Amino acid sequence: xxxxxxxxxxxxxxxxxxxxxxxxxxxxxxxxxxxxxxxxxxxxxxxxxxxxxxxxxxxxxxxxxxxxxxxxxxxxxxxxxxxxxxxxxxxxxxxxxxxxxxxxxxxxxxxxxxxxxxxxxxxxxxxxxxxxxxxxxxxxxxxxxxxxxxxxxxxxxxxxxxxxxxxxxxxxxxxxxxxxxxxxxxxxxxxxxxxxxxxxxxxxxxxxxxxxxxxxxxxxxxxxxxxxxxxxxxxxxxxxxxxxx
Amino acid sequence: xxxxxxxxxxxxxxxxxxxxxxxxxxxxxxxxxxxxxxxxxxxxxxxxxxxxxxxxxxxxxxxxxxxxxxxxxxxxxxxxxxxxxxxxxxxxxxxxxxxxxxxxxxxxxxxxxxxxxxxxxxxxxxxxxxxxxxxxxxxxxxxxxxxxxxxxxxxxxxxxxxxxxxxxxxxxxxxxxxxxxxxxxxxxxxxxxxxxxxxxxxxxxxxxxxxxxxxxxxxxxxxxxxxxxxxxxxxxxxxxxxxxxxxxxxxxxxxxxxxxxxxxxxxxxxxxxxxxx
Numbered sequence: 001x002x003x004x005x006x007x008x009x010x011x012x013x014x015x016x017x018x019x020x021x022x023x024x025x026x027x028x029x030x031x032x033x034x035x036x037x038x039x040x041x042x043x044x045x046x047x048x049x050x051x052x053x054x055x056x057x058x059x060x061x062x063x064x065x066x067x068x069x070x071x072x073x074x075x076x077x078x079x080x081x082x083x084x085x086x087x088x089x090x091x092x093x094x095x096x097x098x099x100x101x102x103x104x105x106x107x108x109x110x111x112x113x114x115x116x117x118x119x120x121x122x123x124x125x126x127x128x129x130x131x132x133x134x135x136x137x138x139x140x141x142x143x144x145x146x147x148x149x150x151x152x153x154x155x156x157x158x159x160x161x162x163x164x165x166x167x168x169x170x171x172x173x174x175x176x177x178x179x180x181x182x183x184x185x186x187x188x189x190x191x192x193x194x195x196x197x198x199x200x201x202x203x204x205x206x207x208x209x210x211x212x213x214x215x216x217x218x219x220x221x222x223x224x225x226x227x228x229x230x231x232x233x234x235x236x237x238x239x240x241x242x243x244x245x
Numbered sequence: 246x247x248x249x250x251x252x253x254x255x256x257x258x259x260x261x262x263x264x265x266x267x268x269x270x271x272x273x274x275x276x277x278x279x280x281x282x283x284x285x286x287x288x289x290x291x292x293x294x295x296x297x298x299x300x301x302x303x304x305x306x307x308x309x310x311x312x313x314x315x316x317x318x319x320x321x322x323x324x325x326x327x328x329x330x331x332x333x334x335x336x337x338x339x340x341x342x343x344x345x346x347x348x349x350x351x352x353x354x355x356x357x358x359x360x361x362x363x364x365x366x367x368x369x370x371x372x373x374x375x376x377x378x379x380x381x382x383x384x385x386x387x388x389x390x391x392x393x394x395x396x397x398x399x400x401x402x403x404x405x406x407x408x409x410x411x412x413x414x415x416x417x418x419x420x421x422x423x424x425x426x427x428x429x430x431x432x433x434x435x436x437x438x439x440x441x442x443x444x445x446x447x448x449x450x451x452x453x454x455x456x457x458x459x460x461x462x463x464x465x466x467x468x469x470x471x472x473x474x475x476x477x478x479x480x481x482x483x484x485x486x487x488x489x490x491x492x493x494x495x496x497x498x499x500x501x502x503x504x505x506x507x508x509x510x511x512x513x514x515x516x517x518x519x520x521x522x
Contacts, residue, residue, distance in 0.1 A: 194296065199363035202293050203377035203433065204351035204384070213376060217367025217416070 014137040016106040019052045019078035030056035035065040042068045044231040051077035058084045061091035068094040074240045079107045089117030095124045096222040102131035102244035111140045119150040127219045128159040130166035131244035137169035146177040155185040212245035246271040246473040252303035261287040263498035274474040279495035280517040285477045289445040293357035294347035307342040309353035352384035354440030362426040365417035402435035407458045423450030431462040443475045448483035460486025481513040
């Protein structure tokens with residue numbers, strides 16, 4: 001077992017170290033997913049009922065392989081989703097993730113996407129909805145190796161703050177050694193739109209229902225690309241939003 | 246149906262309505278016309294209960310949808326107030342509209358048609374209107390509509406307004422043209438079946454075909470002995486399709502003149518400055 005990380009480490013700068021300490025000695029090594037050339041993998045990651053939930057996954061994609069991950073992070077104390085991805089020629093990685101929390105929860109999505117081969121693509125979309133004194137973070141590093149020409153990478157990060165005490169950290173990070181690449185990233189932090197809230201109220205929705213519906217719209221796009229069974233992730237997300245709206 | 250007495254209102258501490266009085270009896274359509282800045286939209290927002298529109302004086306009473314008090318109490322959550330708590334005995338069981346929250350006004354049967362209908366990304370019109378309608382029905386102690394019942398109703402209303410029902414699957418008003426947004430407002434009104442519709446510049450941005458469709462929609466949905474309409478408009482042209490029983494001129498935050506439908510033509514001919522002087 002490696003030493004307990006501290007907040008001096010970049011990938012842990014917003015972490016709840018006390019919560020981490022409580023589970024560190026029992027923490028399993030990162031799960032490893034290897035995807036053979038031209039194979040497609042889709043996974044839907046639902047939260048458990050544990051107050052502290054840490055999921056660490058390494059994904060290695062061979063040439064032309066595809067991984068699409070849909071993840072919901074709603075732990076009541078500390079939820080951390082940590083993904084390390086390696087992309088060979090023409091491989092694709094997609095991540096759609098939501099941090100939804102209130103109270104004093106700390107929710108993090110921490111990714112490292114390594115473009116090793118040529119013409120690989122990655123798309124990361126993360127939405128955070130934070131109430132109370134919750135903290136939601138996205139730390140996303142995209143590393144493009146010297147030979148990884150025609151890399152196409154997108155990071156879209158948006159956070160919605162419901163209360164004054166809530167905090168969002170959005171940190172896309174690029175490390176590029178190739179010269180023919182497209183790496184786009186955007187990050188916004190906002191609040192619910194009073195015009196939308198009044199429109200919903202004028203149609204008969206009480207304030208909590210109006211907030212829940214608008215927040216559902218804010219995260220709705222995340223689950224629309226799920227192929228087949230969504231394993232109830234949209235419903236679980238809706239319930240999580242209702243709980244903090 | 247609606248009785249406004251000596252209404253004063255401010256927006257950001259600036260007085261906009263200055264002693265407006267108006268009575269709209271049931272079964273009637275009243276038009277409010279007036280120049281830019283007269284307070285037309287402010288009146289609509291004050292009646293709808295928009296935050297930031299402060300009533301400083303006056304009263305508004307409203308004859309609501311019947312509310313089955315006993316049943317609606319059962320469906321209330323902790324801390325919520327039922328519509329009946331806002332009933333004011335001084336008005337003989339009618340509602341003190343200004344005491345209600347915006348969503349309670351909707352449940353009581355007031356529909357506010359927006360001049361600029363708001364876009365809501367990620368929420369389909371079907372979901373939005375269904376949740377809103379069922380919230381109103383719960384507040385009134387009525388049974389909620391099932392998904393199938395609601396979709397039948399929504400499709401029929403869309404067809405009646407000449408709107409492709411497929412558009413209801415799209416996010417609320419997102420990417421709609423001006424005309425589509427106004428048709429969509431009328432579809433919502435048809436689904437909600439309010440007692441009183443306050444339609445703020447519903448004719449703005451409409452071409453002739455859309456104007457006809459919207460006018461026919463207002464007549465079909467709202468022309469009834471127990472309903473009423475307050476049409477707020479700049480121009481006379483919508484009034485060719487929805488014949489008002491009374492026309493009022495709003496100027497500097499109060500009604501300066503009232504008359505029959507012919508007043509609208511006079512205003513169109515002579516302008517507000519002349520006719521309202």
